[in-house]
Amino acid sequence: MKKLLIFLLPLLLASTGSICHAQKKKADSYSDFKSRSSQNSITQLIRDATAVKYSNPAQALSFVQEALGMSLTQGDVLSEATCYLLLGEINEQIREWTLALENYNKAYQRLAVKYNASPEYIRTLRGLGNTNLKMSNYEQALVYYNQALQLKLSQSEKTELQLDVSEVYYQQGNYAQALAAIEDLSTNQKIMGDALVGRIQNQKAKIFARTNEVDKANTLYKSSQQNIRAARNAAPAKEEEALKSTKEEISEVLREQKRYDEDIALRNQSIDYNLESQNLSEVSKDKIELSKSLAAKGETNEAIQQLKEAAALADSVSSPKEQAAAYLNLAALYEKNGRTVDALKTYQKYSEAVSRTAQQTEINQLQKAELIRKQKEIETISNEVVAGQREEQTLLQQQQLIIYGLLAIIAIILTTSYFIYKNAKASKRANQLLALKSLRGQMNPHFIFNALNSVNQFISQNDERSANKYLSEFSKLMRLVLENSQxxxxxxxxxxxxxxxxxxxxxxxxxxxxxxxxxxxxxxxxxxxxxxxxxxxxxxxxxxxxxxxxxxxxxxxxxxxxxxxxxxxxxxxxxxxxxxxxxxxxxxxxxxxxxxxxxxxxxxxxxxxxxxxxxxxxxxxxxxxxxxxxxxxxxxxxxxxxx
The missing domain is CATH 3.30.565.10 (Histidine kinase-like ATPase, C-terminal domain)
Known part of the structure; x- marks a missing residue:
């Protein structure tokens, strides 16, 4: 700091030129956006970002960056708020809840006074409700959902918000209120549409599953599945996710009651449904769960066949997580039935799948880090544009405020340096954590390989009893190690x-x-x-x-x-x-x-x-x-x- 001040003191003699030079970057950003901005171009950029926000979030961020810069130069508060709304929705998709909440709040602050009846305001309130729900801030989520319900809404908007309120109570374990929140909703397809009716039925099915009314839940689930199938082209991904959640709730209750035949029928129905849409990853999960009920019934060979098919499907869609789950269940089934050699081979495949899962997780984390870095860049540019606006407004006064301007430049330099240092430190920490996970990932396969060699030696010595005993203890150890490896x-x-x-x-x-x-x-x-x-x-x-x-x-x-x-x-x-x-x-x-x-x-x-x-x-x-x-x-x- 001392060296910086000593360096800057001589610049007081030529302060006018220095100020102009120091401000050039921010002024250039502001001038660049101002020269290219028009209401039509801002609107089109927002449309483009909206179209790809889920399929290509990186490209959506580029559109938002342009639209936000132009909105700031035009003083277009609604478009500026919409940009922050889009950032919140992108963050929500990649499960960055804190960033999503920050951006939704920025949109809320810009919309609450003048645009509190706009569609963007309703989306913002739902986004705030959804994010708080994901963060288990249930009371705050209800505040935003109920605030949105006070607005003038279409029938479908009101229905979706009531479903959101029901979900809050459901996650709190208050099933009576969860059901009451949607009790009066219409299930007329002509009025509501197949997708929304399917979602209402699905929510009720999930609640009934938790209140042990499993037959009623199963009936509603099947009807929900039919309606969502009828509206599949128009049904968003959330409808499919809701179906999966309810299916698991019903399946859990059926297994607890040892109603394995009904659980098998439920899983086969889900497999047929997902095969229609080529959702092979979900088919793989269903086959894994199906094998558990088959095994419970004593149909071991069929259970083994389902697990083999599950592993093959997971491999075909490059899903090592599901593949690992299939191999782990298959190895346990082999072990339980005394097929030691098959269990050993399958545990080796499971270990390899776990390693691939760790690699995929690392890639996903790097992709997410790049999206976050892009958002930091948007924030920096928006700050520069705002600074450029202010500089333009005060340009005529700068000759009289030379000293104050110089101090402002020093503050900007120090602030920018601080944020650069902070971001670099955060990036370094993230890289170190990735390296740490990578090293842990190298330790586990090595450890498992050595232990498996011990089992192999017992088998080679024809000491099957010792191998079985060792494998049983080794299975316990491996589960403990892998459970804590992350x-x-x-x-x-x-x-x-x-x-x-x-x-x-x-x-x-x-x-x-x-x-x-x-x-x-x-x-x-x-x-x-x-x-x-x-x-x-x-x-x-x-x-x-x-x-x-x-x-x-x-x-x-x-x-x-x-x-x-x-x-x-x-x-x-x-x-x-x-x-x-x-x-x-x-x-x-x-x-x-x-x-x-x-x-x-x-x-x-x-x-x-x-x-x-x-x-x-x-x-x-x-x-x-x-x-x-x-x-x-x-x-x-x-x-x-x-x-």
């Missing part, structure tokens, strides 16, 4: 469960090589202390596979979790052959593999320390006379509250 931190209680099960499996395989003990300091609160998942396991794996496994006599492995100066230390000790002797026994490939695993852990710790401002450390000590290794992991107190 978390940055898990509790010590969960980590103890995972580690205990893992060491038990390793001991089961190498029981003649080592015994083990796990000790946790009573001063440590297992439910509040948090640490990164899959942080301790690789060091235990190294101790067993590279230290204890090669020892001639039976060794010992100890894990101690202790309190240390308000934080926690994890000490992993073994009396194996030591790192030096282990290195001599390894092949080049094993050395490279071990180095890569430890490097991944180091990179994870570096990113965790940077992102969360912590100080995780790992120290590896060689015990005297190559008598083993000790690893000390220090967990900082910022993520480990101690009681």
């Amino acid at each position: 978390e940055d931190f898990i509790t010590l209680q969960k980590e103890e469960e995972i580690i205990s099960l893992y060491v038990k499996l390793e001991h089961y395989r190498f029981r003649d090589k080592f015994d083990y003990t796990i000790t946790i300091d009573e001063a440590l609160n297992k439910e509040t202390i948090q640490l990164p998942p899959m942080l301790i396991q690789p060091y235990i794996e190294n101790a067993v596979w590279h230290g204890l496994r090669y020892k001639e006599n039976k060794g010992n492995l100890t894990l101690n979790f202790i309190r240390n100066n308000g934080s926690m230390q994890v000490i992993i000790s073994d009396d194996g052959i030591g790192r030096n002797k282990s290195a001599q026994l390894k092949t080049n490939n094993q050395k490279k593999h071990n180095s890569t695993g430890l490097k991944n852990i180091e990179e994870r710790l570096q990113i965790l320390n940077t992102v969360y401002k912590t100080n995780y450390t790992v120290a590896i000590e060689d015990l005297p006379a190559d008598s083993g290794t000790r690893v000390i992991i220090s967990i900082p107190n910022s993520n480990t509250p101690i009681v």
